[in-house]
Amino acid sequence: MIAPEQGQAAVEVSHTASVPGRAVTIMASRGWRGRLTLAAADLSETLRLWPLVWTLSMLDIRLRYRGSLLGPFWLTLSTAVMVGAIGFLYSRLFHQNISAYLPFLSISLVLWNFISTVTSDGCLCFTQAEGMIRAMRMPLSLHAARAVLRNILVLAHNIVVIAVVFAVFHTQPSLASFSLLPAAALWVVDATALTLLLGAFGTRFRDIPPIVASVVQIAFYITPIMWNPAMLAHRGLSMVLVTWNPFYALLEIMRGPLLGGPLDAAAWTAALGYSAALVLLAGAVFARTRARIAYWV
Amino acid sequence: MAKLLIENVSVRFPLYHGESRSLKKTVFAAASGRLGEDRKHRLVVEALRDVSFSLHTGDRLGFIGANGAGKTTLLRSMAGIYEPVCGRIVIDGAVTALLDANQGMNLEMTGRENIRLRGLFTGLNEPQIRQLQADVADFAGLDQFLELPVRTYSSGMIVRLGFALATAIKPQILLMDEWILAGDAAFMTKARHRLETMVRGAEILVLSSHNADVILRWCNRVIWMDGGQIKADGHPEDVLAAYLPPEQFAHAMAAAQDAA
Numbered sequence: 001m002i003a004p005e006q007g008q009a010a011v012e013v014s015h016t017a018s019v020p021g022r023a024v025t026i027m028a029s030r031g032w033r034g035r036l037t038l039a040a041a042d043l044s045e046t047l048r049l050w051p052l053v054w055t056l057s058m059l060d061i062r063l064r065y066r067g068s069l070l071g072p073f074w075l076t077l078s079t080a081v082m083v084g085a086i087g088f089l090y091s092r093l094f095h096q097n098i099s100a101y102l103p104f105l106s107i108s109l110v111l112w113n114f115i116s117t118v119t120s121d122g123c124l125c126f127t128q129a130e131g132m133i134r135a136m137r138m139p140l141s142l143h144a145a146r147a148v149l150r151n152i153l154v155l156a157h158n159i160v161v162i163a164v165v166f167a168v169f170h171t172q173p174s175l176a177s178f179s180l181l182p183a184a185a186l187w188v189v190d191a192t193a194l195t196l197l198l199g200a201f202g203t204r205f206r207d208i209p210p211i212v213a214s215v216v217q218i219a220f221y222i223t224p225i226m227w228n229p230a231m232l233a234h235r236g237l238s239m240v241l242v243t244w245n246p247f248y249a250l251l252e253i254m255r256g257p258l259l260g261g262p263l264d265a266a267a268w269t270a271a272l273g274y275s276a277a278l279v280l281l282a283g284a285v286f287a288r289t290r291a292r293i294a295y296w297v
Numbered sequence: 298m299a300k301l302l303i304e305n306v307s308v309r310f311p312l313y314h315g316e317s318r319s320l321k322k323t324v325f326a327a328a329s330g331r332l333g334e335d336r337k338h339r340l341v342v343e344a345l346r347d348v349s350f351s352l353h354t355g356d357r358l359g360f361i362g363a364n365g366a367g368k369t370t371l372l373r374s375m376a377g378i379y380e381p382v383c384g385r386i387v388i389d390g391a392v393t394a395l396l397d398a399n400q401g402m403n404l405e406m407t408g409r410e411n412i413r414l415r416g417l418f419t420g421l422n423e424p425q426i427r428q429l430q431a432d433v434a435d436f437a438g439l440d441q442f443l444e445l446p447v448r449t450y451s452s453g454m455i456v457r458l459g460f461a462l463a464t465a466i467k468p469q470i471l472l473m474d475e476w477i478l479a480g481d482a483a484f485m486t487k488a489r490h491r492l493e494t495m496v497r498g499a500e501i502l503v504l505s506s507h508n509a510d511v512i513l514r515w516c517n518r519v520i521w522m523d524g525g526q527i528k529a530d531g532h533p534e535d536v537l538a539a540y541l542p543p544e545q546f547a548h549a550m551a552a553a554q555d556a557a
Contacts, residue, residue, distance in 0.1 A: 023389040028306075028381045052417040059414075063405055135401025136394055137377035138418070291380035295310060 024137070032287070039287035045139035053142060057149040075157040083109055083161055086226065094231055099169045101228075106165040107255050108225040110158040114151055114191075115247065119216050121147040122195035123202030123209035130297040140293055141286070144195040151191065162258075176257040179268075183253040190250065190275050193282035200289040203296045223247040246274040299390030299469040299500040301352040301375060306384035308345040308370055308525075344370040345381070346525045352501050359512035359533060360505040361540055362522035368505040371522065372396060372472050375503060390500060393468035398452070398476055400459040408443040408450075408458055409434075419466050429465055436491065437461035453484070460488055464495050471499035475506040509537055509549035514556055 065071040087102040125147040202208040229242045249270035256264045345367050360368040373379045376394035402411045416426035437457045519536040521529040529536045
């Protein structure tokens, strides 16, 4: 090694940080074992870079509202307006008691908003990070984690609306609310898996984002979000939409206990089943496509 | 001790938009054998074909070759960005890759925020990040512009910020594409010293350049890339003598001796 010159040079580099490197071995491996090892290394590297993920997500939110007066509180405000307007209109249309309907609607809409933005951001999580991906080696799951965390931060702003609605209508969550913690963890896992899955497909096939957007749009109407399954139970049709709908199961494990319902074993079983399938699929797709994403963006 | 091993590395770029049969034939005819088909009969560009070499502490490697010979792709593979379809790459040491002026900066964020992100990526703690911000601000001379989004910068300011940022963190392995040698004259005078300090400080240097006298001055080994393969690998003077026309080689030798 040629030693840096003393004197002037040493003064100039005195601030510079020297970072110990770690050995990385990149194998072009067609076997699943090698692929899974590298995908797992990618995920653990993202965990190690957690402060970077956090800062990127915070900056994303701040960036969106840079120069605006209310800043990120527009998130809270626009959700509040939406919940209020739809709540008063639909409680009339559906002949519902507003003190029961509005709490139901506020949770449903806020959670659905999360699902909908996770899917749309997920499709673009790698393509939007093109500059970073092509400039340096960085774990790819970091871009997915950034999209998920950004949406969790948005969700945190919207939870205020639910809290206010609950306070106004004196809604009592049930004792089963302890299950909200594992339910939230399940949501984070699912959101990450969905983002990785859609991100990989959305990068390779540029037609995926609009297709996903229209599927999510349809799912919004056929899932009990604006309407309660009890409203349509007498028509028979709704049971298909409820029993076989993964969105319903995931919404219900959150919504049920909050609205004073008991622990819904059937919803939990379905939610865990669908989540396991999603995680396995996303893991396989990510392990398979990880090395190619840099070529696709 | 840093090391960088490249073993039988091949890189292929898929051409997803050239699927049509007739277009395929046209492109095949036009390109002299760089295009191929993979196992699934998709059209691919073979950017690197079975490239092997190894670098250890003290090595200063220069890449030469025509445009499109695979120099930048090879640098990207050595940085671990493009993972090869065959072969193995071992990177042992902290890598800085100066591949393009934007340096993966987020153009919507301010200069200060971009510096912070780089610091977090490198694993610096809070005081170190503040020091990094001060150092970069001082060197790039951007003053209050650091509080504005990078997209409002002129291209010269982006180069300055990118350069200051990239050179503020001392790497063990330094990969440089030639853009960094092509700044405006006033800034380059200031940048040259800092760059040379970093080049000397790095344990391994890899430089891709068309500038023969820079290669003669900085490198102790040269690889000549041609059509995605290594055409020659050896001492700078020997390889450059074969690569350049005689009068250009003599000129470069004279320029390198002047500078030294």
